[in-house]
Amino acid sequence: MADNLKIYNTLSGNKEPLKPLVEGRIGMYVCGPTVYSDVHLGNCRTFVSFDIIYRYLLYKGYKIRYVRNITDVGHLEGDTDIGAEDKISKKARLEQLEPMEIAQKYTLGFHRMMDIFNTLSPSIEPRATGHIIEQIEMVKAILDNGYGYEVDGSVYFDTIKFARDKKVYGQLSGRKLEDLLSETRELKKQDEKKHPSDFAIWIKADPSHLMRWSSPWSVGFPGWHLECSAMSTRYLGKHFDIHGGGGDLKFPHHENEVAQNYGACNCAPANYWMHGNMLLMNGKKMSKSDGNSLTPEQLFTGNSPHLSKGYSPMSIRFFMLQSHYRSTLDLTDEALQAAEKGFQRLMEGYRNLLSLKPDEKQVDRDLNSKLESLMHQVFDNLDDDFNTPKALANLFEMVSVINSIKNHQIDSDKLRSDTLQKLQKVFKEVVFDVFGLKEEELSSGEDEVTEKLMDLILQLRQQARTEKNWGMADTIRDALQEAGIVVKDGKEGTAWSVKH
Ligand code: AMP
Ligand code: ZN
Numbered sequence: 001m002a003d004n005l006k007i008y009n010t011l012s013g014n015k016e017p018l019k020p021l022v023e024g025r026i027g028m029y030v031c032g033p034t035v036y037s038d039v040h041l042g043n044c045r046t047f048v049s050f051d052i053i054y055r056y057l058l059y060k061g062y063k064i065r066y067v068r069n070i071t072d073v074g075h076l077e078g079d080t081d082i083g084a085e086d087k088i089s090k091k092a093r094l095e096q097l098e099p100m101e102i103a104q105k106y107t108l109g110f111h112r113m114m115d116i117f118n119t120l121s122p123s124i125e126p127r128a129t130g131h132i133i134e135q136i137e138m139v140k141a142i143l144d145n146g147y148g149y150e151v152d153g154s155v156y157f158d159t160i161k162f163a164r165d166k167k168v169y170g171q172l173s174g175r176k177l178e179d180l181l182s183e184t185r186e187l188k189k190q191d192e193k194k195h196p197s198d199f200a201i202w203i204k205a206d207p208s209h210l211m212r213w214s215s216p217w218s219v220g221f222p223g224w225h226l227e228c229s230a231m232s233t234r235y236l237g238k239h240f241d242i243h244g245g246g247g248d249l250k251f252p253h254h255e256n257e258v259a260q261n262y263g264a265c266n267c268a269p270a271n272y273w274m275h276g277n278m279l280l281m282n283g284k285k286m287s288k289s290d291g292n293s294l295t296p297e298q299l300f301t302g303n304s305p306h307l308s309k310g311y312s313p314m315s316i317r318f319f320m321l322q323s324h325y326r327s328t329l330d331l332t333d334e335a336l337q338a339a340e341k342g343f344q345r346l347m348e349g350y351r352n353l354l355s356l357k358p359d360e361k362q363v364d365r366d367l368n369s370k371l372e373s374l375m376h377q378v379f380d381n382l383d384d385d386f387n388t389p390k391a392l393a394n395l396f397e398m399v400s401v402i403n404s405i406k407n408h409q410i411d412s413d414k415l416r417s418d419t420l421q422k423l424q425k426v427f428k429e430v431v432f433d434v435f436g437l438k439e440e441e442l443s444s445g446e447d448e449v450t451e452k453l454m455d456l457i458l459q460l461r462q463q464a465r466t467e468k469n470w471g472m473a474d475t476i477r478d479a480l481q482e483a484g485i486v487v488k489d490g491k492e493g494t495a496w497s498v499k500h
Contacts, residue, residue: 003060004383007242008326010172010250010273015385020241021271026057026064027240029232029270031249032125034071035106036087039113040293041316041331042279042286046246048317048436049276049325051119053244053386055434058120067235068122069228070110072103072129073211073221086221089210099210103127113296116313118436124235128227132213135222135230138264139202139215147263151192153204153218159197162259169259172273173251199256201226225256232269233261243270247277248285280330281306294331301486302497308490310497311336314440318343321388321435346392347439349399350431352406353424356415364414367401371419374398375426388435395430398423458487458494 006015020026030050033043047068054066072088092099114121128135139155142148147162148155163169163177170176180197204218205211212219222230232240238261245254254273261269279286286293294304302310311319319339323329374394381390402423404410431437457476464472480487480496488495 004380005060006383006385007272007274008385009271010275016272018272020062021239024061024063026062026242027236028054028057028064028066028242028244029228029236029240030066030068030122030243031228031245031253032069032071033106033110034087035103035110036091037106037288038295038297039106039110040286040288041296041299042246042293044113044117044296045279045320045329046276047114047119048117048320050244050274051117051436052321052388052434053274053325054120054122055436056382056386059429059434065124065236066122067124067126067232069231070103070107070125070127071224071227072099072107072127073227086209086211092210100129103129116296117317118313118438120436126231126235128222128231129211131227131231131234132222134234135226136202136213136215138226138230138233138260139217139222141264142201142260145263145266147259148201149194150217153220154192154200155202155217156193156198157201157256157259157263158194159199159259160195162263166262168262168268170255172258173255175251175255199223199225199252201260225253226260228253229257229260229264229269232257233265238265238269239267240270242272242274244274244276247275250275276325277328280328282332283330286331299336300497302488302495303486306333307336308333309488309495310486311340312343312440312498314437315340315343317435317437318346321392321437324385324387324389326385342396343437345399346395346431346437349395349402350427352399353402353427356402356405356412356420358415358417358420359413360415360417361413362411363416367410367414368416368419371398371401371415371423375422378426378430382430382434391430392435395427398427454485454496458496461487462494 003018005018007018008015028050030047033039033047050068054064057064073086088099088102091097091102095102139148142157143150143155147158149158150156159169159180160177163180170180180195200223202215202217202220202222204220209221211221213221232243243254243257258268261267281292281294284290284292294306296313296316298304299307299316300310300313302308315336316339319331319336320329322339322342374397378391378394381387381394384390401410405412405415457480461473461476464470464476477487484498486497488497
């Protein structure tokens, strides 16, 4: 399969041609969510980025096994490894629920959000708690190979021995052995570890801990990094093509995954490491623990002080496509408004494209070759490490031509019918199959009749309020809410949106 696709590999710091281990097939592992609370929009950005990557690889004809895990054990508060509480265990304790109830609730919420954003399901979605045996086997292999040591029922990975032997520790994150050796960070229970950079691969649990399993070392639970090593090996083999995740996982999570795989199997897990960049909000990383986060629901309803109105899921997906997956993306109300308009213009361009009927009376070669060249550029840009913003810019150049023909500024008989057919095909495939956008049945500003009806209803509500007829104003608002329409009063008037 001839392919021009180049992928930026965090390991080498370069864009490299994609060479799958087995011709025509790709194994891809992406770190999934920790299901202890609702996903925020930053999490969604990472999964949408990898969805577009997955979709483009599928579009190119690869057979892909896409594995994206669910972390339902082992991810500790603060990412330290001893003394801290497991995030899911803590939530279960606080809410007096079974840990599995917590995991189930937020896994379903995550799936629902992935559906709303029109992302494809992975081929396999393994859970960490379903792979304790594999994780125990991996700890055994690491111990057998001399890269782990046990202290009082917990097992640690020996980073210094590994870094000395293999010379790969730090390759992903750029940390050197000397940096590790000079690290003097204080750790709780540090006396158990030989060195501060060592990390737990099996953690002995005290009897109050809700999630515990028997192992040769203690009743306990696996370290967070271990699950991804164990599950990628289980479903993709010791050595596979692509490993992805958000850029904040490079260290320590991914660096430690590489170490564990070498430690257990003596080989690197993935050929290509891909990292998506962060979603910011008003210039700061979106993060739940810092309180600077927005749930997708808030975005759809506009129910947040950061927003003037609600935005539809596809406007948000379009917003994400407008920046390259390796660039940061700053979410602001203005940027979302622009994305909403852009998405509508793209959809309108597509509808106009479908309505064109060329009669080829005076074919204009320049016009046809301009369109042909734009179609090539779309794929050149996608082949260049999935450059969606540039490919979108190409599509908008096409939209300009399409709209000019539709508005009779350019005669439709200048267009060749085979160019038109190809344009319709490429446009449809890129917008819907690769970018994963879809027409939205009802969204603010899109449906003219609804727009007019809503104007009328909101006027009546305003009139009731002016007349201090609060009962009527509330009845209208409640009826709208029941119909799934959220109304938000702001400085610039009343905005409405459909709850998804
Ligand atoms: P977590 O549930 O914390 O394990 O995170 C799930 C995924 O979301 C990981 O791949 C993170 O790298 C990613 N992530 C977390 N915060 C952001 C953000 N602000 N922007 C983009 N991705 C993020
Ligand atoms: Zn992972």
